[in-house]
Amino acid sequence: MDETRWLIVLRHAKSDWSAGLPDHERPLAPRGLRDAPRLGRWLAEERRVPELVVCSTARRTRETWQRVSGELPAPPPVEYDEDLYGADVPELLNAARRTPSDVTTLALVGHEPGVSDVTLHLAGLGDETREVQTKFPTGAAAVLATTDPWDDLRTARLVAFFRPRDFAG
Secondary structure (H helix, E strand, O other), rough: OOOOOEEEEOOOOOOOOOOOOOOOHOOOOOHHHHHHHHHHHHHHHHOOOOOOOEEEEHHHHHHHHHHHHOOOOOOOOOEEEEEHOOHHHHHHHHHHHHOOOOOOOEEEEEEOOOHHHHHHHHHHOOHHHHHHHOOOOOOEEEEEEEEHHHOOOOOOEEEEOOOOOOOOO
């Protein structure tokens, strides 16, 4: 029987555009600082805690993951990957495909349009992905299930889509 693997695709929380910093160095905005812990609480409640995280090197993604992981029972190891900054589908898939086979739940923390593109690439354009097709907002996460081995990840099923506005906890 094939083992189910879980891929959690996260978009960084709302970032601050006001400081005139280079894009890579933009921090979280007050709303992002408030929303990111909600995602962590939701992941903990849903028992979708990753065993490994691959995160973009951008400041807003690192700050998002720091606030998300602060709400988890035990923060997982994190790999910061500069290829995830501005990553497209092949780069995001490559990050997932490098995952050790003993990892059951992986999280990728990145940016639009890559996070919605990779989610739709894996899960398709059916009714179950309509919300992702409409908008993958800041601070959102798609939870995908697959029986593909990481090194041959090709398809997945969207099983949950978290948006901060839907979770006040």
